[in-house]
Amino acid sequence: MLSKEENKMVELGLASVEENFDDGVRQALDFLSEIGTVYLNERKEPEAEGAVVSIKTIGKAAAMQGMENAAVNAIRALERILQHSVEQKTEGTTISILLSFGTIGKAAAEQQMEMVAKLAASVLGKSGNSAALRNGERETIAVAIGLGEIGKSVARLRFPDVSENAATCISCLGDAGKIAAQQKLEDAAVGIELMLEEMAVAAMAENMQSVVGNIADSLEEIGKSAAEEEMENAVFQATSxxxxxxxxxxxxxxxxxSITAKVALESFNELDIINDEENIRKIEEIRETMRELWIGSSGLKTESKK
Incomplete structure (x- = not known):
């Protein structure tokens, strides 16, 4: 439940978006990031998540309105809260922030705002590496979802510099996936492989062969790292x-x-890859968890808190 002052600032932010008034948006975002940090310091996580959702709502609206500076400011506001959330080890708030980066980045991609989409992906990439290194599996999965959603939107819309934006998403997913595998975070590694596959499907529909080839290379690297740690599900998903x-x-x-994918597959020829109902069931569970997280971040969770 937002306080009267928070509601007033959310209204200011959204009204300023409608009026293309950057200063009003910035004022609202600054207030919400500050109050979100205060809530975290006071261990009031539900209230902090409320501030995060408000920033995401304003940031998404700004991106859909084509307000580049405002969308960037929303990402930066979320970053400030993220730093405190990680320090406080408030996983729920951290996951909410990471998914919010994905929401804003996806909206920016759909409006062909290349710089904002790339910024959101880059922030997610750094966060993914950090989360995996500290064994934050659910946080790493949230990063995978955000990067995948941005990457799929980038692939579908063909920016003038689409290869650069797509490469950022693929590189970030690949790096996080390798670290997740090395840290034996199998669910996270599988989640990243699933998002890479979805991004490849979107890229193939647009005849983007180089993007698909880069994805195949990343899947091979993650699969090899998973094989070294004897993570059957992650190896199976990489080959699948x-x-x-x-x-x-x-x-x-x-x-x-096709040739790139075939060559990548050949690197797993000597492995005894298990393909049974248990593998498939586990991977579907991970896929469903990711779907529920993304749907929840898109509004259902928000509605339940009001």
Whole structure:
């Protein structure tokens, strides 16, 4: 439940977006980031999450309105709260912030705001590496969701510098995936592989062979790291994603992408990859968890708190 002052600032922020008034948006975001930090220091996590949701709402609206500076300010406001949330070890708030980066970045991508989308992806990438290194599995999964949603939007819209934006998402997912595998965070590694596969499907639909090839390379790297740690599910998902890419590339006559995926698959030939109902069930559970997190961050959780 937001306080009267918070509600007033949210209204100011949204009204300022409608009027394309950057100063009003910045004023609202500054207040909400400050109050969110205060709530965390006071161990009031539900209230802090409320401030995060408000910033996300304003940031998404700004991105959809094409207000680049305001969208960037929303990302920076969330970053300030994120730092305190990590220090306070408030996982729920941290996950909410990470998913909010994905929401704003996705909206920016859909409006062809390349710089904002890339900023959101870069912030998520750094956060993913940090989360994996401190064994924050659910946080790493949240990063994977955010990066995947931005990456899929980038692939579908074909920015003038789409390859650079797509490369940022792929690189960030790949780095986080390798660290997750090395840290034996199998659910996170599988989640990242699932998002890379979804991004590959979106890229293939737009005939973006180089992007698909880069994804195949990242899947191979994550799979190899998972194999070294004897993580069956992550190895299985890496090969399954590569098989999907190879088959779909063949059917779409994307020869370069198909060859890259085939070569990547060959690196797993000597492994005894287990493919049974238990593997499939576990991976579907991870997929469903990710779907529920994203749906919740899109509004259902917010509504339940009002």
């Amino acid at each position: 994603s590569l098989q999907t890419i190879m088959a779909d590339s063949d059917s779409m006559y994307l020869n370069d992408a």
